Amino acid sequence: LAKTTQPISMDSYEGQEVNITCSHNNIATNDYITWYQQFPSQGPRFIIQGYKTKVTNEVASLFIPADRKSSTLSLPRVSLSDTAVYYCLLERGSTLGRLYFGRGTQLTVWP
Amino acid sequence: DTGVSQDPRHKITKRGQNVTFRCDPISEHNRLYWYRQTLGQGPEFLTYFQNEAQLEKSRLLSDRFSAERPKGSFSTLEIQRTEQGDSAMYLCASSWDRDAEKLFFGSGTQLSVL
Numbered sequence: 001l002a003k004t005t006q007p008i009s010m011d012s013y014e015g016q017e018v019n020i021t022c023s024h025n026n027i028a029t030n031d032y033i034t035w036y037q038q039f040p041s042q043g044p045r046f047i048i049q050g051y052k053t054k055v056t057n058e059v060a061s062l063f064i065p066a067d068r069k070s071s072t073l074s075l076p077r078v079s080l081s082d083t084a085v086y087y088c089l090l091e092r093g094s095t096l097g098r099l100y101f102g103r104g105t106q107l108t109v110w111p
Numbered sequence: 112d113t114g115v116s117q118d119p120r121h122k123i124t125k126r127g128q129n130v131t132f133r134c135d136p137i138s139e140h141n142r143l144y145w146y147r148q149t150l151g152q153g154p155e156f157l158t159y160f161q162n163e164a165q166l167e168k169s170r171l172l173s174d175r176f177s178a179e180r181p182k183g184s185f186s187t188l189e190i191q192r193t194e195q196g197d198s199a200m201y202l203c204a205s206s207w208d209r210d211a212e213k214l215f216f217g218s219g220t221q222l223s224v225l
Contacts, residue, residue: 032212043115043202043216044154087153091212097144097204098167099214101153 004088009106018075020105022088025069031090033064033071038085038104048073049091075107083109115217117203123223124193131189132220136205143186144214145178146202147171154202160186161208193224 005023012018024033032051036044048055050062050071061074075082087104116135124130136143141162146154157176159167162183172178175193180186190197200221204214 034212041221042218043204044214045216046213049212085153097142097159097206097211097214098156099154101155103151104153 003100004090004102006086006088006102006105008103009108011108011110012078013110014079015077018078018082018107018109020073020075020086020088020107021070022073023070024088024090027068027090028092031092033062033068034089034091034099035060035062035073036087036089036101038087044087044101047086078107078109080109080111083107115203115205115215117201117217117220119220120218121221121223123225125225126195127192129189129191130193130222131187132201132203132222134186134188134203134217136185136203137207137215138184140205140207140215141183142206142208142211143180144204144206145186145188146204146216148200148202148219149198157188190222193222195224198222198224 034049035047037047038044048060048062050064052064055062063072085104085106087101089099118133143160145157148154157169157172158178160180163180175191178188200219202216202219204216206214
């Protein structure tokens with residue numbers, strides 16, 4: 001699977017909107033873009049998945065441009081409890097569940 | 112539904128000893144995965160079961176590692192002759208065929224090999 005590139009760390013303040021961008025220049029036609037969140041001493045938690053355009057759920061929004069070579073996870077009005085590592089992954093139908101996580105983005109939210 | 116359960120949460124062992132971890136997936140999930148995570152890194156895929164069949168093993172899973180899922184429910188991961196390099200968090204995840212891209216992870220077993 002093609003790998004992704006995302007910032008190692010980001011800082012924000014409570015109440016702000018946070019956008020984490022992920023690059024995946026070699027994304028394949030049948031790859032889906034998936035984001036997971038991980039708190040210390042816990043396993044990752046699925047946040048959102050998309051193929052193109054925009055996907056929104058109760059936690060976040062995912063923006064994917066037409067060329068699909070990047071994607072942006074948007075977290076509205078973050079709180080201290082959103083401090084976590086966020087992973088951007090590509091998931092292919094033929095390899096469902098066999099995920100390549102990379103190092104993720106450590107988001108720290110300050111009061 | 113209590114989520115994916117892993118036991119024990121922590122394990123300290125001496126080099127050369129054998130250890131076994133248990134994972135109880137979400138009951139209706141037929142897919143089960145093992146991952147390993149070291150400090151500062153993302154989880155790395157180890158192996159995958161569909162029901163009781165082990166369908167894929169990563170090259171990371173050396174001969175000292177063995178995983179089973181005898182009745183398609185819980186799974187065990189055994190490490191024989193542990194080495195210090197085996198120290199890591201071992202994560203179990205499960206998913207359902209009809210929603211296979213959404214993995215549910217347990218809280219992991221933290222292994223420390225002294």
